Amino acid sequence: MNAKILVVDDEKDLLELLKMALVQEGYAVRTACDAAEALSIIKADRPDLILLDVLLPDISGIRLTTRLKNDAETAGIPIILLTAKDGETDIIVGLSVGADDYITKPFSMKVLLARMEVIIRRAYPEPGKVQQVLAAGPVRIFPSGRQVFVQGLAADMTEAEYLLLVAMVEAQGQVLSRKKLIAKLRSAGLDAPSERLVDVHIAALRKKLGKNRTFIRTVHGLGYRTMV
Numbered sequence: 001m002n003a004k005i006l007v008v009d010d011e012k013d014l015l016e017l018l019k020m021a022l023v024q025e026g027y028a029v030r031t032a033c034d035a036a037e038a039l040s041i042i043k044a045d046r047p048d049l050i051l052l053d054v055l056l057p058d059i060s061g062i063r064l065t066t067r068l069k070n071d072a073e074t075a076g077i078p079i080i081l082l083t084a085k086d087g088e089t090d091i092i093v094g095l096s097v098g099a100d101d102y103i104t105k106p107f108s109m110k111v112l113l114a115r116m117e118v119i120i121r122r123a124y125p126e127p128g129k130v131q132q133v134l135a136a137g138p139v140r141i142f143p144s145g146r147q148v149f150v151q152g153l154a155a156d157m158t159e160a161e162y163l164l165l166v167a168m169v170e171a172q173g174q175v176l177s178r179k180k181l182i183a184k185l186r187s188a189g190l191d192a193p194s195e196r197l198v199d200v201h202i203a204a205l206r207k208k209l210g211k212n213r214t215f216i217r218t219v220h221g222l223g224y225r226t227m228v
Contacts, residue, residue: 003120004028006047008038008064009082010057018051021109033057035064042074049120051112052099054083054090062093069098076156078119082107092200100158101190114189118159122146136169137227138212150212161205163188164198168216168226177223 005027007018015031022029030047032038035058041047050068054061061081068074081094081102091102100119103112134141140149146162148155157165167184168176176184178195185198202224206213215227 002026002028003048003124004030004045005049005051005116006030006032006038006041007051008032008035008056008061009051009053010034010055011053021113025113035059035061038064039067042068042077046074047077048124049116050077050079051116052079052081054081054094062090062097065094065099066097076123078123080112080115080119088194088197092197095158095160095197095200095204098158101160111189115159118188122157122159122162134166134169136172137215138209139165139169139215139226141166141169150209155208157208158201158204159188160185160190160201161208163190164201165205168224171225173225173227175219175222175225181223 005022007015007022007029008031009015009018010033012033015033019029019031030041030045032041035056038050038052042050052061052064056064061083065079065081068077068079075098078100079098081091081099082105083090083094083102084105094102101115103115134143138151141147142149143166148157148162148165163184164181167181178198181198182195202216206216209215217225217227219225
């Protein structure tokens with residue numbers, strides 16, 4: 001799949017470096033220096049994935065993410081936030097408004113490419129690949145296509161939410177501590193700098209479970225588990 005990538009960042013040197021690296025990997029790449037330019041590009045030629053800097057000169061990447069995720073026409077576009085290394089608050093807010101992943105600056109191109117590949121594969125699964133099923137309560141997970149269904153309805157998960165849900169379903173009701181969940185994210189190559197972020201991911205996950213939010217139980221002082 002020759003995915004179309006939109007890179008939004010006001011650092012022109014970084015834009016050019018990212019464009020060159022992504023083009024070499026076979027991606028079709030467009031760039032924007034601010035949110036207004038990005039919105040214009042998205043309207044004219046919908047990208048398959050957006051790499052979005054948190055700090056933009058007109059509106060923040062957080063506000064742009066909120067706008068895109070609240071619009072039915074653009075809500076399905078995966079977004080990876082690019083954020084400063086000490087920007088945990090930005091990360092938490094970004095995840096809460098629907099960003100699919102985040103990468104802290106400075107970052108390795110190999111890490112970025114790997115994270116992009118995972119998200120693209122999850123967002124656009126190949127037909128006929130869904131086979132194995134993980135099931136518990138109202139949840140059905142198809143790992144081959146990285147798909148989640150809650151009472152028969154598809155639920156769009158970020159990579160972190162998906163990994164945490166799989167870990168808890170596989171634990172079959174056993175309590176998983178926040179440290180174990182952090183280790184799960186790190187083993188998949190995701191940044192997991194604090195237990196607070198795990199709580200943010202869990203809160204977002206419960207929101208997507210809707211009326212089935214109690215499927216994930218908090219065990220105070222220990223961690224989280226699912227209903228069996």
